[in-house]
Amino acid sequence: MVLNPVISKLAGKLVVLASASPRRQEILRNAGLRFEVVPSWFKETLDKGLFKAPHEYAVETAKQKALEVARRMPFKHLKTPDIVIGADTIVAVNSLILEKPVDKQDAYKMLSSLSGKEHSVFTGVAIVLCHDKDNQEVDYQMIAFYEETKVKFADLSEDMLWEYINSGEPMDKAGGYGIQALGGMLVEYVHGDFLNVVGFPLNHFCKQLDIIYNHSSSFAVEKKGSAHPLPNGSLGISILDQHSLQKGSEAEKHRSPDSSSPKLTQHIQNSSTSSPAHKVKRTSYESGVGSQSVVSNSSKHNDGESSRLTQLNRQQQTEQRGTENQPKTQDLKRICELMDGFKASKALFTASKFCMFDLLHNKPGLDAAEVAEEIKASVKGTECLLEACVSLGLLKIKDKAHPKPLFENTDLATSFLRSDAPFSLHGYIQHCSETLWPLFSHLESAVQEGVSQHQRVKRQKELCQDPVCSSQELKLRFMSGMHSFAKITAAAVATAFDLSRFRTACDLGGCTGAMAHELVKAHPGMSVTVFDLPAVVEMKEHFLQRNTDNKVSFVAGDFLKDELPKADLYILARVLHDLTDEKLHILLSKIAQTASSGCGLLLSEIFLDEDRGGPSRGLLQALSLSEGKQRSAGEYKLLLERHGFITAHTRHTGHLLDAMLSVKA
Numbered sequence: 001m002v003l004n005p006v007i008s009k010l011a012g013k014l015v016v017l018a019s020a021s022p023r024r025q026e027i028l029r030n031a032g033l034r035f036e037v038v039p040s041w042f043k044e045t046l047d048k049g050l051f052k053a054p055h056e057y058a059v060e061t062a063k064q065k066a067l068e069v070a071r072r073m074p075f076k077h078l079k080t081p082d083i084v085i086g087a088d089t090i091v092a093v094n095s096l097i098l099e100k101p102v103d104k105q106d107a108y109k110m111l112s113s114l115s116g117k118e119h120s121v122f123t124g125v126a127i128v129l130c131h132d133k134d135n136q137e138v139d140y141q142m143i144a145f146y147e148e149t150k151v152k153f154a155d156l157s158e159d160m161l162w163e164y165i166n167s168g169e170p171m172d173k174a175g176g177y178g179i180q181a182l183g184g185m186l187v188e189y190v191h192g193d194f195l196n197v198v199g200f201p202l203n204h205f206c207k208q209l210d211i212i213y214n215h216s217s218s219f220a221v222e223k224k225g226s227a228h229p230l231p232n233g234s235l236g237i238s239i240l241d242q243h244s245l246q247k248g249s250e251a252e253k254h255r256s257p258d259s260s261s262p263k264l265t266q267h268i269q270n271s272s273t274s275s276p277a278h279k280v281k282r283t284s285y286e287s288g289v290g291s292q293s294v295v296s297n298s299s300k301h302n303d304g305e306s307s308r309l310t311q312l313n314r315q316q317q318t319e320q321r322g323t324e325n326q327p328k329t330q331d332l333k334r335i336c337e338l339m340d341g342f343k344a345s346k347a348l349f350t351a352s353k354f355c356m357f358d359l360l361h362n363k364p365g366l367d368a369a370e371v372a373e374e375i376k377a378s379v380k381g382t383e384c385l386l387e388a389c390v391s392l393g394l395l396k397i398k399d400k401a402h403p404k405p406l407f408e409n410t411d412l413a414t415s416f417l418r419s420d421a422p423f424s425l426h427g428y429i430q431h432c433s434e435t436l437w438p439l440f441s442h443l444e445s446a447v448q449e450g451v452s453q454h455q456r457v458k459r460q461k462e463l464c465q466d467p468v469c470s471s472q473e474l475k476l477r478f479m480s481g482m483h484s485f486a487k488i489t490a491a492a493v494a495t496a497f498d499l500s501r502f503r504t505a506c507d508l509g510g511c512t513g514a515m516a517h518e519l520v521k522a523h524p525g526m527s528v529t530v531f532d533l534p535a536v537v538e539m540k541e542h543f544l545q546r547n548t549d550n551k552v553s554f555v556a557g558d559f560l561k562d563e564l565p566k567a568d569l570y571i572l573a574r575v576l577h578d579l580t581d582e583k584l585h586i587l588l589s590k591i592a593q594t595a596s597s598g599c600g601l602l603l604s605e606i607f608l609d610e611d612r613g614g615p616s617r618g619l620l621q622a623l624s625l626s627e628g629k630q631r632s633a634g635e636y637k638l639l640l641e642r643h644g645f646i647t648a649h650t651r652h653t654g655h656l657l658d659a660m661l662s663v664k665a
C-alpha cells in the first residue's frame with residue numbers, strides 16, 4: 001500500500017465523513033485526508049437478532065449511516081459528495097453486541113462483562129461512491145468491509161470500575177471504554193489494528209482506497225471478510241453495490257433502512273478471514289476467478305455507458321478472459337509466482353538460518369534494528385528480510401500503532417519454524433537450503449547430463465574455499481533434516497492402516513527412529529527395530545525421543561549387504577525413490593527372503609498420479625534425485641508383486657507422504 005498517492009487521489013473530491021465521532025475525524029485528519037463532517041441521522045436500531053455474526057451488524061449499520069448522508073446531501077446541502085464514509089464500532093463478548101452505554105449502570109454492566117476476558121472489537125466501514133448523472137439521478141456504489149481486533153481486559157476491581165465510570169469516559173464509547181485514554185489502563189493486550197478499536201481501521205481503509213483508485217480491475221476481487229447474506233437480502237461484507245436514486249423522489253426520501261438497502265449487483269468475493277490474529281493471506285492467484293460468484297441484477301442503471309461500475313467490470317472481465325493482445329491477469333500472476341518462488345524459498349531459508357523465528361518467539365515485538373543486533377547482521381538487510389517474511393505470512397507486525405514496526409511470529413512460524421516446536425521443520429528447511437538449493441542451482445547441467453550434481457556442488461565448494469563441514473556435521477545436518485520431516489509425516493503414515501496384527505516391525509533406513517516412535521505410539525502392542533547404517537545409528541543420541549518403554553531399538557547394518565532383522569512388518573519410508581533399479585531389486589529380494597508368508601510391507605512415498613501429471617512436489621523432488629526415480633502407486637504395486645508382495649491397500653493420505661500396505665503371499 002502506498003499511502004500518500006491513495007490519499008492524494010481524493011484531493012479535489014468532496015469527501016464526507018458521515019460520523020460524529022471525534023476519534024474518527026482525528027484519525028482521518030492525521031492521515032492527511034481533507035473532508036467535511038456530516039454526522040449521520042441513521043438510528044442504530046437494526047435488530048441484532050437478525051444477524052448471524054456481530055461484524056455483519058457493524059457493517060450493515062455503517063452502510064446505513066453512509067447511505068443516509070449520501071442520500072440527504074443532494075437535497076439538504078444541495079451538493080452531491082464524491083465519497084461518503086460511514087463507520088460503526090461495536091464490542092462483541094460472549095456473542096453479545098455492546099454499543100455505547102445508555103447510563104452509568106449500563107456502563108458498569110458492560111465493563112464487568114469484559115473484566116478479565118478477551119473480546120473482539122469490530123469496526124464496519126462503508127465507502128459510498130456517488131456519481132451525479134445528467135438526468136437528475138445519482139449513481140451509488142458501495143464498498144463495505146470490517147476489521148476485527150482482539151482486546152483482553154485485566155481483572156477489574158469494583159473500585160477501579162466505578163472510578164473509571166465516574167470519569168465520564170465510557171459514555172460515548174462502544175463497550176463503555178476508550179482504549180486511547182484512561183481505558184488503556186484496563187487493557188492487558190491488543191491483537192490487531194489498534195486504530196480499529198479507537199473507531200477507524202485506517203490501514204484497511206487505505207488498502208480499499210488503493211484497490212478502488214489504483215487497482216480498479218481488482219476492485220471486487222481482493223476484499224477481506226466473507227460475504228454473508230444479511231436479513232434484508234444484501235450482503236454484509238466485501239461487496240460492491242450499486243443502486244440509483246431519483247433526486248427528489250418521495251419514495252426515496254421516506255424509505256426505511258431495510259427497503260433502501262442497496263441491492264447486490266456485481267461481483268462478490270468470498271475470501272479471506274475475519275480476524276487479523278488468524279489472518280491467512282491468500283495469494284492473488286488463489287483468490288482469482290474461480291472463487292468469485294456473480295449475481296446479476298436487472299437494475300436499469302446498470303445499462304448506463306457512463307457507469308464507472310460497468311467500466312470497471314468490463315475491464316475486469318477483459319483481464320480475466322484475456323484478449324488476443326492482452327494476456328489474462330491470472331495467468332500472468334501465476335507465472336510471476338513461479339518466477340518469484342525461489343526468492344520466497346531463499347527468504348525462508350535465510351530467516352531460518354539466522355534463527356529469526358526462535359528469536360521472535362522468545363522476544364516478540366523486536367524492531368528491525370534489535371533483530372539485526374541479535375543476529376549480527378545489517379539493519380537494512382534485516383529490515384528487508386523481516387518485511388519479506390511479513391509479506392509471506394511468516395511474521396506479523398505486533399503493534400500497528402507503534403511508530404516503528406515491531407515484529408512477531410505468525411501462528412505458522414510458531415508451529416513449524418521454531419527449532420524447538422514439536423512439529424518443527426527447521427532441520428528440513430536447513431537441509432533444503434544447504435543441500436538441495438545448491439543442487440538445484442545446477443539443474444541445467446543435471447538435465448543435460450542426467451546425473452546427480454552432488455560431485456559438482458562439492459567441487460565448487462572446495463574451489464570457493466567454503467568452510468567445509470566435517471563429515472560429522474554433514475551427517476548431523478542430513479539426519480536432522482530427515483528427522484524433522486519424519487516427525488511431521490510419521491503420524492499420518494503410522495495410522496494409515498490398522499497394523500495391530502503385527503507385533504514386531506523393522507524400519508529399514510529408519511534414521512533417527514521418528515517413524516518407529518510414532519508406530520509404537522499408534523499401535524501399543526508393537527515393538528520396532530530401526531535398521532540403518534552404523535554411521536547413522538551411532539548419532540541417534542542427538543535425537544532423543546520420548547520414552548516409549550524400550551519398544552524402539554536400533555540395529556546397525558547396511559540393508560543392501562547385511563542380514564535383515566526378522567519382523568512381522570517391514571517399513572520402507574522414503575527409501576525406494578532414492579535407489580537405482582538395481583539396488584531396489586536387491587533390497588526387495590532381501591526383504592522377500594527374510595519375510596514369511598503373511599508378513600506386511602508398509603511403503604511410504606509420494607505417489608505420483610498414474611498419468612504422471614502430478615503432484616508437483618513429487619516431480620520437483622525428482623529433479624534432485626541422485627539415482628532413483630518417483631513412481632505412481634500402480635508402479636510400486638507392480639514392483640512389489642514381482643517380489644511376492646500383494647498390495648492390500650493404498651492410501652493417498654492428503655499429507656506429505658502416501659502409504660501402501662502389502663502382504664507377503
Ligand SMILES: Cc1cn([C@@H]2O[C@H](COP(=O)(O)OP(=O)(O)OP(=O)(O)O)[C@@H](O)[C@H]2O)c(=O)[nH]c1=O
Pocket residue numbers: 018019020021022023024039040044065087088089090091100121172173174175177178179180183197198199
Ligand atoms: C472501543 C472504543 C470505542 N470508541 C468510540 O466508540 C464509538 C463507537 O460508536 P459508533 O456508533 O461507532 O460511533 P459514534 O461515536 O456514535 O459516531 P457516529 O459514527 O456518528 O455514529 C466511536 O466514537 C469510537 O471512536 C473509542 O473512542 N475508543 C474505544 O476504545
